[in-house]
Amino acid sequence: MMDSNNNFISSESLFNLHINKEIWDDIAEYKDEYAVVLAYREMYRILFAHRAPQIHYRAFLIKHLKDAAITMKLTHCTLHLAVYLLDIFMDNHSITSERILLLANCCLLIAGKVEEYYMKTPKITELNWLVPYPYTVKDYKILEAHILKYFEWNIMIPTAAHYVHYYLQAAVTKEDVRLKQQGVATIVRDMHTTIRTYLDKVLDDVHYMQRHKPSLLSAAIISIARQANKLSEWHEQLEQFTHYTCSDIQFTKMMLLETLPLPCTDCGLTITS
Template sequence: MRDFMTKHSVFYVSINIQNDSARPQIGMCHKLQKEVWQDIEEYKEDFEQVIKLREKCRIPFHHQSPQFCYRQHLVEYLKRVCIEKKLSHCTLHLAVYLLDIFMDNHSIIPERILLAANVCLLIAAKFEENYLILPKIAELNAAIHNRYEVRQYKVMELIILKFFDWYIMFPTAAHYTHYYLQAVLTPSEVKEKQESRRTLFYNIHDCITEYLDQIIDNIHYMQCYPPSKLAAAIIAASRMQIGLTMWTDQLEDMTHYVKEDIESLALQLKTAFINCEKCIKN
């Protein structure tokens, strides 16, 4: 099972932070427990403010990429590399986002398309993964039959980073999904289902993984919806898929989305993916 996010990610926050802090600690007085809980809540609020602010900093998408016809092949290639290298979903989603935006604003000659894709993956991995498993330039180059020189990778990396003004900490649906997992199940649901929390969690994890792998195939899910809303819809669709209600008060508190905000998008994800006239024309 591939991780949604590793603890080395710039957006990492422990999934168990709330549950762990809520447990009584041996030898901890009530006053100290209260202070710890307050610190956790303040941290949670700060995290939410920062990630929401960074979501608003995403570069507008205009659907004007001259290279759009290559996108499906590039995404499949990046998926395959991430699976082989055991890179997280957050790395993949950030790499695809960077590539989409870069291609939307540049006319790249076909001979350099795979170079741009590999460099976007390298940049994303540097922000998301443990340095011990970072893919090496030689490894990525070998995957495409050593088409480029090391120097070309370094030049392309500078070009991409300069385009983004050295700011690439953009949250994706995968980042938000990891965060929302804290509230994906309620104690009453575990009791009603008469299954272990672990079993339910793994079932919903598999559904979420499938949706995350699917949405990057469609550029409009990646670019035309706020990642926080898309992640909330993925959670809702996954809950319905394993027989749970779409939404809970717990998820509303965590995501700040009410059922009406994400219902149509969740049903859309669950039934059929959108088609766009611009995509068809391209």
């Protein structure tokens, strides 16, 4: 689990909202405009066909990216975006084993440029420290350009980590504060461990990551985190904010709480880490 960094999102991310204020006072300001942007970008996720010839490398690559994110203190949103780019690019290209780590590093490099403060953006030298054989700067530049061209520069795609950050704006109500006798920030902080656990689970299984709407996954994760902290599983504020009802998220919650890996109806395989 990526537990050395509590930050879901960087303050420099284009998706960032500031949640250090009283959360319910911020909701009206951001809700409509931000929700439209997220929903629009979620619609343009490239469909995953599960046809990557190098899918058997995925578990190894996800571990590599997690370790890199921890080492460089990158946010969950950077990591999730890198994995999205990696999965989709692999799904549509045949990558040689000698360049598979270069691809993972390039995806993290691109995601870091989108999400991180410029001083924390991964550097090629740092990424090369994490691989057994260094690649040249030219190798990175050529593949980075190829990735960006394939995605037509449409790489600002919301992931489950982005949606979790957004939904946290509405995750805690005044009634929760009254019942718990704790401030909003404390309650949200107590939810972090559960949230990180399930965001990690989403990364590990390509079917969660690429075959399920990140907004729905995130709503289910917020609900699980609330219950883990002895709060009601859902409330009207979250329903209005996410546009998901309690019944909408039940099947996704059941899948996330299940210990078995997800089956895939299209490919007939079960991919585990």
